[in-house]
Amino acid sequence: MAQAQAQDADTRQQIADAVESAARAASDAAKVASNAVKTQNEEATKILNDFAEIDFVEIAMVLVAAWVIVAASKRVLPFIAERGPSQIRLYFLGSVPIVRLVVLVVATLWIIPIVFNITFQNFLVIAGAASVAIGFAFKDFVSSIIAGIVAVFERPYRPGDWVEIDGDYGEVRSVGLRAITVCTPDDDVITVPHEHLWKKNIANSNDGTHTLMCVADFYLAPDHDPGRIRAVLRTVALTSAYLSYDKPVIVVLAETPWGTHYKLKAYPYDMRDQFVFISDLTVRGKAALREAGGREVTATAAHGFDA
Numbered sequence: 001m002a003q004a005q006a007q008d009a010d011t012r013q014q015i016a017d018a019v020e021s022a023a024r025a026a027s028d029a030a031k032v033a034s035n036a037v038k039t040q041n042e043e044a045t046k047i048l049n050d051f052a053e054i055d056f057v058e059i060a061m062v063l064v065a066a067w068v069i070v071a072a073s074k075r076v077l078p079f080i081a082e083r084g085p086s087q088i089r090l091y092f093l094g095s096v097p098i099v100r101l102v103v104l105v106v107a108t109l110w111i112i113p114i115v116f117n118i119t120f121q122n123f124l125v126i127a128g129a130a131s132v133a134i135g136f137a138f139k140d141f142v143s144s145i146i147a148g149i150v151a152v153f154e155r156p157y158r159p160g161d162w163v164e165i166d167g168d169y170g171e172v173r174s175v176g177l178r179a180i181t182v183c184t185p186d187d188d189v190i191t192v193p194h195e196h197l198w199k200k201n202i203a204n205s206n207d208g209t210h211t212l213m214c215v216a217d218f219y220l221a222p223d224h225d226p227g228r229i230r231a232v233l234r235t236v237a238l239t240s241a242y243l244s245y246d247k248p249v250i251v252v253l254a255e256t257p258w259g260t261h262y263k264l265k266a267y268p269y270d271m272r273d274q275f276v277f278i279s280d281l282t283v284r285g286k287a288a289l290r291e292a293g294g295r296e297v298t299a300t301a302a303h304g305f306d307a
Contacts, residue, residue, distance in 0.1 A: 059111055066107040073099040074174075081160070096159055097152050097175040104177070140195060144178045147194035151175065156202050162212055162271060164203040165192050171272075185275060211244050211267045214274050216281035218262040221295040226253060229262065232292045236285045237266040242277040244269040259297040 073096055081092035157163045157180065161172045170184035179193045196202070206212040220229065230251045237249040247267035254261050264285060268277040289296065 055114055059114055062107050062110050066103050069103050070100050073103075078159070097148075097177075100177070101149065101152055140193075141178065143198070144193040144195040147197040148175070148177045148179075151194055151197060155208070156197065157204055158208055161208065162205040162274075164205075165196055166200050168192070206271055210271065211247065211269065212271045212274060213247075213265055213267055214278050214281070216264040216278050216285055218264065218285060218289060218294075219297045220260045220262065220289065221297050222255070222259055224260070224292075224294050226260065228292055229253075229289065229294055232288045232294075233262060233264045233285055236281060236288050237264055240266070240277065240280050240284070242268045242270075242273045242280060 077092045077096050077099070151157065152175075157172050157175070159172050159175055162170065163172055163182065165182070168182060168184065168190050170182040170188075170190065173181045173183050173189070179191050182190045182192055184190060218233070230253070233251045234249055237243060243249075244267045250265040252263050252265070264281055266277075266281065268274055286296070
């Protein structure tokens with residue numbers, strides 16, 4: 001009997017030891033799992049990589065390479081465009097902002113993983129903080145940048161286009177990420193933010209083509225033969241040294257209370273000659289109209305007609 005009780009006591013002790021060992025093992029496993037989860041959470045919420053892990057040499061090489069490519073594209077492509085055929089000039093000029101945008105995106109995507117610990121949690125934190133900062137401090141600036149990115153793809157204007165924005169007319173010299181530069185006929189350089197894309201109408205005279213329509217205006221007293229005058233003005237345009245023969249020559253007229261308004265519409269071979277072309281049409285057109293018996297109406301005469 002005593003021996004049986006001793007055996008039962010030993011068995012219960014063994015069972016108790018086994019249960020305690022199992023509980024201790026489970027507790028250790030829970031601690032290890034908890035520490036692992038805690039470590040993962042710390043790694044996930046760490047925004048910046050450790051300073052020693054950041055490869056500053058690689059970052060510098062990426063920045064230098066991006067700067068060299070962007071600077072070279074801003075110089076080489078316009079250089080080729082100005083010295084090549086006028087038909088391909090706009091293609092080279094229009095590729096400058098596209099190259100710059102692609103290079104900046106690639107460089108940014110390259111550098112971000114080197115500096116930041118990119119996780120979904122960090123992305124939400126960074127995006128939220130950036131949205132608040134941008135919304136209050138850089139609203140107009142970011143609006144211009146977003147409009148600039150849209151302009152690269154929608155192409156309402158390109159380098160080499162002749163545009164009118166908010167009353168300013170000129171040639172688009174460069175398309176930056178925030179603004180464009182426009183050179184007016186008076187050789188003034190105007191900086192226009194892309195933000196105007198959301199608010200203003202943009203008139204593009206050539207829209208990426210190598211020529212644009214030019215209009216010469218003539219004002220005549222009504223006592224003349226309009227058929228003959230139209231033929232004379234058409235001949236003036238067809239004999240111009242600046243004319244592009246691939247485009248039509250159009251003469252339209254409209255009667256006004258003080259006389260007849262003629263518009264001679266034609267296209268120059270090179271749009272950079274548009275003002276010389278209009279001057280040529282005007283000078284030779286006036287002489288041809290006098291020979292054809294047309295009598296031009298001046299401002300004073302126009303008031304006389306109104307009276």
